[in-house]
Amino acid sequence: MKREVVETLLHLARSAHPREMIALLRGHGHGGGEIVVEEVLLAPLAMAGEDFSEFPLDALPMDPSIIGTAHSHPVMDLEQSDGDLAESFGKISVVVAYPYRGLMDVAAYSPTGTRLHIMVL
Numbered sequence: 001m002k003r004e005v006v007e008t009l010l011h012l013a014r015s016a017h018p019r020e021m022i023a024l025l026r027g028h029g030h031g032g033g034e035i036v037v038e039e040v041l042l043a044p045l046a047m048a049g050e051d052f053s054e055f056p057l058d059a060l061p062m063d064p065s066i067i068g069t070a071h072s073h074p075v076m077d078l079e080q081s082d083g084d085l086a087e088s089f090g091k092i093s094v095v096v097a098y099p100y101r102g103l104m105d106v107a108a109y110s111p112t113g114t115r116l117h118i119m120v121l
């Protein structure tokens, strides 16, 4: 994950607090199961409240470089909820949790809910 991606996600999460934020992630697969996340895009028509964030899937641009989503949890909880897992989209789902200090408040999951190791590039 590029450093500026981490910083942008933390910034968006802090700005949205106490509501959730949701964003799209752009990047590419890199062989050997590695995924490179290069850019954060704002989700079209995103809606967010204190315990939900969503956007209509049919509003997504047809863009194969969009590899997943990121959303924030305004509470200290990096775990994916059952709803997060059910709505997981793409190759990667990122959760940014309060208090949004840095990488320790960021988690990445595979579509099946396995926590992924994040390396900052």
Ligand SMILES: [Zn+2]
Residues within 6 Å of the ligand: 071, 072, 073, 080, 081, 084, 095
């Ligand atoms: Zn969630």
